[in-house]
Amino acid sequence: MYAAVVRSFGTPPRFEDFPTPTAAGEHETLVDVLAAGLHPRVRSAAKGSHYTSDGSLPLIPGFDAVGRTPEGELLYFIAPDTALGTMAEQAVVDRRRAIALPANADPIAVAAAMNPGMSSWVALRRRHSFQPGGSALVLGATGNAGQLAVQIAKHLGAVRVVGAGRDPKRLDLLKGLGADEVVKLDGDDKDVADQLGLAAADVDVVIDYLWGRPTQQAIPALLNARTDRSKPLAWIHIGSMAGPDITLPSYLLRAANLTIMGSGQGSVTTTGIVAELPSLAAEITSGTLAVNPVPIPLARVEQAWHTPTAPGDRIVLVP
Structure with missing residues (x-):
C-alpha cells in the first residue's frame, strides 16, 4: 500500500x-x-x-x-x-x-471535525459535568478546536460563551458561531487582564487550549473579578499552544473555589472517549457544527x- x-x-x-x-x-x-x-x-x-x-x-x-x-x-x-x-x-x-457511522455521513467532514471537536466535547461531558444554563470561556478560541468549542458549549446549553484569542480576523468569526463576547489576547498585560475580568469573571468553566502566558494572565484576572469567589470555577487544560508552563500564585487556590484539571489521553479512558463519539458524530453529520x-x-x-x-x-x- x-x-x-x-x-x-x-x-x-x-x-x-x-x-x-x-x-x-x-x-x-x-x-x-x-x-x-x-x-x-x-x-x-x-x-x-x-x-x-x-x-x-x-x-x-x-x-x-x-x-x-x-x-x-x-x-x-x-x-x-x-x-x-x-x-x-x-x-x-x-x-x-x-x-x-450512518451511510449518509460525509467521511471528509467527519475526519475534519471529530478530533478537534472531541477535545471540548469530551472535556465538557467527561471531565466536567457542564449543565445547561452555565457559561464558558474558551481560551484559544481562534483555532479550529477553539471555534468548535464555542459551538459545542452553546449546543450543550451555555447561556453565555466568551471566546478569547489573538487573531483579530478569526475573532470576528466567533460571534457568528455563537460567542456572546470576544476578547483579544494581545496588548498590555493589564488591559488584557481587565478585558478578561469584565467579559468572563463569573463563568462556570474555562476550556483552555493555550496555557503558558495567557493562562498565567487569565487565572488571577478571572478570580480577582469574580462576584462570588466561592462559586466553583472548573479550569480544563486541553492544549499548550502558548507554552508548557505557568507560574501560579498559591494564594489563588485558597482565595477562590478553583479546580484545575486536564482532559486528554490518560485523564479520560479510551473507552470513555469512544463512548462520547456517536453523539458528536451525529451532530457533525446533521450539520449542527460548522465544518x-x-x-x-x-x-x-x-x-x-x-x-x-x-x-x-x-x-x-x-x-
Missing part, C-alpha cells in the same frame, strides 16, 4: 510504498481509509514532540480516520497506540476504538504539511 511515512523527526512525511498491516487480534479488521484529518495532534506526533510519543521510527502519522470495512460498513476510528497511524491507503482498526474541510490527496502529503489554511479550515488527506 501507499502511505505517508515519517523517517526522521522534524521533516514532513513522504508518500511511499509501505508494507500493508495485518489484522491479527480478535477485535481487529483491515479497512480502506477514506479520509484522515491533519490535526495539530498529528503534527506533534510526527515531530516526536507529543507527550505520548515513544520515539519509534519509521511511523505513519494519523490519529484518527474514516474507513470502510470489507463488508461495506463505514467506521470512524481512533488509531491504536502504535507507529502505524491512519494516513495510508489501509489501516488496522480495533473495533473497541471505533464507531459505526470546513480542505481535502488534499494523500500523494501530496508533503505539500499538505506546509499548506496554510483559512480560519476554521482543516486539511483532510484523502487516499
Whole structure:
C-alpha cells in the first residue's frame, strides 16, 4: 500500500510504498481509509514532540480516520497506540476504538471535525459535568478546536460563551458561531487582564487550549473579578499552544473555589472517549457544527504539511 511515512523527526512525511498491516487480534479488521484529518495532534506526533510519543521510527502519522470495512460498513476510528497511524491507503482498526457511522455521513467532514471537536466535547461531558444554563470561556478560541468549542458549549446549553484569542480576523468569526463576547489576547498585560475580568469573571468553566502566558494572565484576572469567589470555577487544560508552563500564585487556590484539571489521553479512558463519539458524530453529520474541510490527496502529503489554511479550515488527506 501507499502511505505517508515519517523517517526522521522534524521533516514532513513522504508518500511511499509501505508494507500493508495485518489484522491479527480478535477485535481487529483491515479497512480502506477514506479520509484522515491533519490535526495539530498529528503534527506533534510526527515531530516526536507529543507527550505520548515513544520515539519509534519509521511511523505513519494519523490519529484518527474514516474507513470502510470489507463488508461495506463505514467506521470512524481512533488509531491504536502504535507507529502505524491512519494516513495510508489501509489501516488496522480495533473495533473497541471505533464507531459505526450512518451511510449518509460525509467521511471528509467527519475526519475534519471529530478530533478537534472531541477535545471540548469530551472535556465538557467527561471531565466536567457542564449543565445547561452555565457559561464558558474558551481560551484559544481562534483555532479550529477553539471555534468548535464555542459551538459545542452553546449546543450543550451555555447561556453565555466568551471566546478569547489573538487573531483579530478569526475573532470576528466567533460571534457568528455563537460567542456572546470576544476578547483579544494581545496588548498590555493589564488591559488584557481587565478585558478578561469584565467579559468572563463569573463563568462556570474555562476550556483552555493555550496555557503558558495567557493562562498565567487569565487565572488571577478571572478570580480577582469574580462576584462570588466561592462559586466553583472548573479550569480544563486541553492544549499548550502558548507554552508548557505557568507560574501560579498559591494564594489563588485558597482565595477562590478553583479546580484545575486536564482532559486528554490518560485523564479520560479510551473507552470513555469512544463512548462520547456517536453523539458528536451525529451532530457533525446533521450539520449542527460548522465544518470546513480542505481535502488534499494523500500523494501530496508533503505539500499538505506546509499548506496554510483559512480560519476554521482543516486539511483532510484523502487516499
